[in-house]
Amino acid sequence: MDTRSRVSWSAESTGPPDGPAVPLSLDPTDLDMLLLIRHVELGLLKLFAAGHLGGTTHTCLGQEYVPVALNPLLQPAFVFSNHRGHGHYLAQFGDVAGLIAEVTGREGAVCGGRGGSQHLYRTGFCSTGVQGENVPVALGAALHFRTSGSDSLAVAYIGDGTWGEGVVYEALNMARLWRAPLVVVVENNGIAQTTPTSRAMAGSIAARAAAFDVRYAHVAVNCVRTIRAELAEPLRQTRAGAGPLVIEFRTDRLGPHSKGDDTRDPAVVRELWERDWAAGYARAYPTEFASADERQREFVAAVTAEVLARPLVGSAAG
Amino acid sequence: MSVAITGRRVSAGLNQALHDLFAGDDRLFLLGEDVVDPYGGAFGVTRGLSTAYPDRVLGTPISEGGITGVAAGLALCGDRAIVEVMFGDFITLCVDPLVNFISKSVTMYGRRLPMGVVVRCPVGGNRGYGPTHSQNLQKLLFGVPNLQLLELSPLHDPRRTLDRALAGGEPAVFFEDKVLYTTPEYRAGRIDNCLRFAPVDESWMLVDADDGPADWVVIAPGGLVPRLLPAMRAALVDDEVLTRALVPDRLWPLDLDPVLPVVGDATRVLVVEDGPAGGGWAAEVTRVLYERLWGRLRHPVRILQPPCAVIPAATHLERDLLLQSEIIYRILAGGDDG
Incomplete structure (x- = not known):
């Protein structure tokens, strides 16, 4: 199968994911992680509806494959995530209980209930809720790695909408000047809350990277194995001192931005669900998928029930 | 109404304090516009530092918000960072990383994360720089959790002030009245024969x-x-x-x-x-x-x-x-x- 046309170095940044007709079969641990993230996100929407969550939650339904594909390529790395960061966190740590405890304010919360959905921290991972803010911070980590002889990467996850923020450009400029081991992963899902990318972005992400002479990869597939095979080398080069890298994933956000704020035509959203990685994989490998799906659904439900039975976190910590 | 002038100028004392800090801390960075030699910053406060520590004293593009964020990333990895903002008026461009990330990170993640970041900014008027290069904007940052506001003084040893700022793990903004740079610093408890x-x-x-x-x-x-x-x-x-x-x-x-x-x-x-x-x-x-x-x-x-x-x-x-x-x-x- 020719994957070159799907993961390219100069492709346009528009258009829907162009998945292989038949996705490559996945290692069971990858399929489990994809479905673990899916069921955590579906579960959080249910918890929200049932009144167990305050504030809001931004789910990554449809985008789970991005961090799952990248995770083994990011060892070691310091990942700087954003508001839609549950999948990034879970792909790195698999810590369902810590995340659900965090968003429900229960004992065992990874940040003591202080941070909530958008502000998670563990060694090697940090998310925060202001768009673009994490890119210069990730550059600082990259500068630390470059000047301390570490071969670690600094990774910033952003969305298509984040390109509206000026500090993203400030950071890209400096990252190239300093040849910093910074990777900016763009999850371009075509919509920023309710605003289509076409109404918020002139030009393209590829051209933005080119303007700063920053290496760029475009990923239009949702096949974990294909993505890994294609991105291993450019990431290795950044690790070895070739300078920053922008990876644009053309992906789909299946759910609303946060809760009930999806203004898209239901027919359009239905189409996205039909071309979703999970739907494609279920069609290609129905037995394997059904079994893993059921396993993760039950696992997440059991962990959730256990966490909800815990006491609320106290106010002493932090 | 004259006061006797003794000793070195405040900017020289501050410059010496920065040299001393760098000599004692091999994971201290300084970032700012035009801070490298021979210029050494718009007020000469960083003179000599980039020559002595070229890998850790970085002249940056005109990107105050970006470099403040970079300082945060260094701090999260265990380094310390001083950001020089050329004029304190431009602290407005650093407010998002300071208020929403650096100061919050000390406690918002449910554990104490030391954030050794000091943003230095020359403030104040009486130098004829006009509306956007003369202000004292301290109030904009007043009452932010975990954010210290420090001010340069000719009576205080700037090394001690900066040491306390960097050692405590809580970020700080250091306001430096720019007229002070050219005035004498006072030491040993004596100002003149009167005070x-x-x-x-x-x-x-x-x-x-x-x-x-x-x-x-x-x-x-x-x-x-x-x-x-x-x-x-x-x-x-x-x-x-x-x-x-x-x-x-x-x-x-x-x-x-x-x-x-x-x-x-x-x-x-x-x-x-x-x-x-x-x-x-x-x-x-x-x-x-x-x-x-x-x-x-x-x-x-x-x-x-x-x-x-x-x-x-x-x-x-x-x-x-x-x-x-x-x-x-x-x-x-x-x-x-x-």
Whole structure:
């Protein structure tokens, strides 16, 4: 199968994911992680509806494959995530209980209930809720790695909408000047809350990277194995001192931005669900998928029930 | 109203403090625009550092917000970072990383993350730089959890101030009145043959002439010291008015406990601030004084601030708007009842 046309170095940044007709079969641990993230996100929407969550939650339904594909390529790395960061966190740590405890304010919360959905921290991972803010911070980590002889990467996850923020450009400029081991992963899902990318972005992400002479990869597939095979080398080069890298994933956000704020035509959203990685994989490998799906659904439900039975976190910590 | 000049200038002391900090900390960075040699920063404060530490003293593009974020990333990895903002007015461009990320990160992740970041910024007028290069914007950052606000003073050793800022793990903004750079620093407790000073605690300095009962206590940040000292001296020599001045190197968090006895003993209290009225340090100091010393204060606390107006560029207009030594003197000498 020719994957070159799907993961390219100069492709346009528009258009829907162009998945292989038949996705490559996945290692069971990858399929489990994809479905673990899916069921955590579906579960959080249910918890929200049932009144167990305050504030809001931004789910990554449809985008789970991005961090799952990248995770083994990011060892070691310091990942700087954003508001839609549950999948990034879970792909790195698999810590369902810590995340659900965090968003429900229960004992065992990874940040003591202080941070909530958008502000998670563990060694090697940090998310925060202001768009673009994490890119210069990730550059600082990259500068630390470059000047301390570490071969670690600094990774910033952003969305298509984040390109509206000026500090993203400030950071890209400096990252190239300093040849910093910074990777900016763009999850371009075509919509920023309710605003289509076409109404918020002139030009393209590829051209933005080119303007700063920053290496760029475009990923239009949702096949974990294909993505890994294609991105291993450019990431290795950044690790070895070739300078920053922008990876644009053309992906789909299946759910609303946060809760009930999806203004898209239901027919359009239905189409996205039909071309979703999970739907494609279920069609290609129905037995394997059904079994893993059921396993993760039950696992997440059991962990959730256990966490909800815990006491609320106290106010002493932090 | 002249004060004897002794010792080196404040900018030289600050420059030496930065050299000492770098010599003792191989994971300290400094980022800023035009900070590299031979220029060494718009006010020469970083001179020599980039030559001695080329990998850790980085001249950056004009990207105040970006470099403040970079400092945060260094701190999260265990380094320390000083950001020099060329003019304090541009601190507005650093507010998002300071308020929403660096200061919050100390506690928002449910554990204490040390964030060794100091943003240095030259502030203040009386140099003819005009509306966008002369302000004291301290109030914009007042009362942010985990964010310290420090101010340069010719009475304080800047090495000690910076050491405390970097060692505590709570980020700081260091406001440096730019007129101070070219004025003398005072050491060994002596200002001239009339005035002396001594620490009250690690932050507050007390300036006076003798131990007699004070007609006034003046509470003022470091940037006002060159305008305050001549006023105190003239009021003493010409009018026999004894003034005791209290000068902190930390504006926030505000701890008035160590100086309450001195304030409570004075006949009158004056709080002076270079930023205009409408919230801010002087108002907060005064609020706490009323709360803590109600019943002991003999007169209402007087606050002296410039009018809330855009700072003009023309030297004579700027001088008329901003606080000068003469207005402080008139108040101390009883010639201005406000």
